[in-house]
Amino acid sequence: MxxxxxxxMENESGAMSRVVGLFSARDYNIDSxxxxxTEDKTLSRMTIVTHGDDxxxxxxxxxxxxxxxxxxxxDLNESRFVERELMLVKVRAVGKDRDxxxxxxxxxRGRVVDVTDKTYTIEVTxxxxxxDSFLETLGKTSILETVRTGAAGIGRGERILKI
Amino acid sequence: MQLSGAQIxxxxxxxxxxxxxxxxxGGAVLxxxxxxxxxxxxxxxxxxxxxxxxxxxxxxxxxxxxxxVALVTSGPxxxxxxxxxxxxxxxxxxxxxxxxxxxxxxxxxxxxQEVDTVGITRPCVKHNFxxxxxxxxxxxxxxxxxxxATGRPGPVVVDIPKDVTQAxxxxxxxxxxxxxxxxxxVTQGHAxxxxxxxxxxxxxxxxxxxxxxxxVLGNAHQELIDFIHxxxxxxxxxxxxxxxxxxSDRQFLGMLGMHGTYEANLAMQDADVVLAIGARFDDRVxxxxxxxLEKPKKIIHIDIDPSSIAxxxxxxxxxxxxxxxxxxxxxxxxxxxxxxxxxTSLEKWWQSLESWRKRDCLWFDNDxxxxxxxxxxxxxxxxxxxxxxxxxxxxVGQHQMFTAQYYPFERxxxxxxSGGLGTMGVGLPYAMGAKLAxxxxxxxxxxxxxxxxxxxxxxxxxxxxxxxxxxxxxxNGYLGMVRQWxxxxxxxxxxxxxxxxxxxxxxxxxxxGHIGIRIDKKGDxxxxxxxxIKQKDRLVFMDFITDKKQNVFPMVGNGKGLDEMVLxxxxxxxxxDSDVNDVKDRDYDTRSVP
Numbered sequence: 001m002x003x004x005x006x007x008x009m010e011n012e013s014g015a016m017s018r019v020v021g022l023f024s025a026r027d028y029n030i031d032s033x034x035x036x037x038t039e040d041k042t043l044s045r046m047t048i049v050t051h052g053d054d055x056x057x058x059x060x061x062x063x064x065x066x067x068x069x070x071x072x073x074x075d076l077n078e079s080r081f082v083e084r085e086l087m088l089v090k091v092r093a094v095g096k097d098r099d100x101x102x103x104x105x106x107x108x109r110g111r112v113v114d115v116t117d118k119t120y121t122i123e124v125t126x127x128x129x130x131x132d133s134f135l136e137t138l139g140k141t142s143i144l145e146t147v148r149t150g151a152a153g154i155g156r157g158e159r160i161l162k163i
Numbered sequence: 164m165q166l167s168g169a170q171i172x173x174x175x176x177x178x179x180x181x182x183x184x185x186x187x188x189g190g191a192v193l194x195x196x197x198x199x200x201x202x203x204x205x206x207x208x209x210x211x212x213x214x215x216x217x218x219x220x221x222x223x224x225x226x227x228x229x230x231x232v233a234l235v236t237s238g239p240x241x242x243x244x245x246x247x248x249x250x251x252x253x254x255x256x257x258x259x260x261x262x263x264x265x266x267x268x269x270x271x272x273x274x275x276q277e278v279d280t281v282g283i284t285r286p287c288v289k290h291n292f293x294x295x296x297x298x299x300x301x302x303x304x305x306x307x308x309x310x311x312a313t314g315r316p317g318p319v320v321v322d323i324p325k326d327v328t329q330a331x332x333x334x335x336x337x338x339x340x341x342x343x344x345x346x347x348x349v350t351q352g353h354a355x356x357x358x359x360x361x362x363x364x365x366x367x368x369x370x371x372x373x374x375x376x377x378x379v380l381g382n383a384h385q386e387l388i389d390f391i392h393x394x395x396x397x398x399x400x401x402x403x404x405x406x407x408x409x410x411s412d413r414q415f416l417g418m419l420g421m422h423g424t425y426e427a428n429l430a431m432q433d434a435d436v437v438l439a440i441g442a443r444f445d446d447r448v449x450x451x452x453x454x455x456l457e458k459p460k461k462i463i464h465i466d467i468d469p470s471s472i473a474x475x476x477x478x479x480x481x482x483x484x485x486x487x488x489x490x491x492x493x494x495x496x497x498x499x500x501x502x503x504x505x506x507t508s509l510e511k512w513w514q515s516l517e518s519w520r521k522r523d524c525l526w527f528d529n530d531x532x533x534x535x536x537x538x539x540x541x542x543x544x545x546x547x548x549x550x551x552x553x554x555x556x557x558x559v560g561q562h563q564m565f566t567a568q569y570y571p572f573e574r575x576x577x578x579x580x581s582g583g584l585g586t587m588g589v590g591l592p593y594a595m596g597a598k599l600a601x602x603x604x605x606x607x608x609x610x611x612x613x614x615x616x617x618x619x620x621x622x623x624x625x626x627x628x629x630x631x632x633x634x635x636x637x638x639n640g641y642l643g644m645v646r647q648w649x650x651x652x653x654x655x656x657x658x659x660x661x662x663x664x665x666x667x668x669x670x671x672x673x674x675x676g677h678i679g680i681r682i683d684k685k686g687d688x689x690x691x692x693x694x695x696i697k698q699k700d701r702l703v704f705m706d707f708i709t710d711k712k713q714n715v716f717p718m719v720g721n722g723k724g725l726d727e728m729v730l731x732x733x734x735x736x737x738x739x740d741s742d743v744n745d746v747k748d749r750d751y752d753t754r755s756v757p
Contacts, residue, residue, distance in 0.1 A: 071344060071345040
């Protein structure tokens, strides 16, 4: 099952590689990873999308908690959460495709952020599923390049992850 | 007053009460060695290889219960230390390893003797630091000792660049523990869980206590003994737990696992409630979890490290906490509630256990092979002569398992070996570290001709510092444990396990300034050991030429359950009674060994 882990950790050099190293050393998967400092500059927040059964997830959470620099770990799947990922897609846009891509971007609430005679660069945000679906709709042949940030997640309502 | 980084380091170690530093100098730590020279209150032991420095510091810690300290230079110094660090990590031994690093402006330039020590050691340390500012140095050392010794203990590496050791700053060492917000180990067990655990244990028909190295590390042996005596239950220990409960006590069934006793393994397989204490259901202990759980059982698991719980087997009642506290709480509750296991069930359980014990799985034929020395016999004699009280270190192999089986450890911190990582070469440096920590004790290193050659250069260190340990080489001319597997599972193909060019260990010991004795007759075993005990000021190296054919039994093969042991020959011949019907030894190939 797909899980989103949200991790608060000390904003120190090397802390991220400890987390990543833990995953590779124990043969766990990282599907995506997004990390940046929080409003408290001494803390970073990392969102990791991973998958595995309950036993694997339990071990991942415990092992993460064992790292000295990790302050808190939450599996967002334990209750409702909002998930967003940012994607930039550069497509070959010539002829009738130029209008079609504009319409598709609108349906996905995307924005064109760069234009040339032959290309559009479209920015889309949303859940990873939505971004996948957008790519599928565009079709492989028109896509020149994509870049994605990896998911960031936050609990819904008053549920917060803070120290 | 301003001190250099090197002086700050040395003063910090002193403030931590460090007695010995095991190390090896080099370019990046010259400043530190200069500070050690000027401040000669710390005793430095110059080893001959950095791996041995870490092993010796590790053994010092295992023996004394304090944090061991090693000091090595950058690059190759640090990489040589990695095996020692990984060994300590596997067995949760508290260490602080100081590594020198090239000066900060040179970091990342592929400078001479530069290596990313923090990167290389990351997967095998509890934590590590790179100190780039001299003002952080003292507090980092404080944190390193704190992290190494608390919670589940482990090695901490502090990497210090040369310019930091040269810089000047004001020295002040934190008096109290430093608050680390992201590191708060839980030491008290959850009262509700403890209550449930006690009730579950009291309801057992076939209860078993299974303890591991955590009891030794947590200094919880007295609490363990009290709880086992209070409840009247049988107990078994892991390789790392040996000594936490006296081996001579009737309630001890012996070690369990791959080379565990018949009675301990059957008990573990058959128990209906298992109370696991500071042990982690390692693959060498329960083999395959699915086979282990074939007979339904409830598991209560006490461990200070939550990630050790439910890692390999499902646990019914997890208790996170310091085993010393949790066991004391359990005993108090047991007494308060006046709990009692069903006497009829317990009696029936003991009857089974005793019938298994009666089969005497560790018996070996010592009478029909003339003067050939059986390795088991050497250990029995050693136990007799040292009255089960010597500190014993071992290397890794058949001799290690024979020691675990035939030397009855009576107290914690008496038995030092590499249980988790299985590092050949630890025996001699372990004996050095143990003897320095406990100079009044007799220390014996039990090793093989393979293992001893992995750190034999330390005979030189022992000579320099006059460390009068005793080395017992059970020399069968083979990498015995590998050969045993080749015999049993690779149709006797002895691929690269036969040594046909062994050195003359007696001459080698003499070349290093020690006493060397070769013993090749059974009748000379006792005399040699007595001579070794008598030599209080000299290292005695005893090369016992032993029976080549001996294998370590019982043995649980790969993928087998604990009740599917390959039994020793004398048990295979006896008619099977109902207790052993399910013991299958079909995998054992009885062809003879050349």
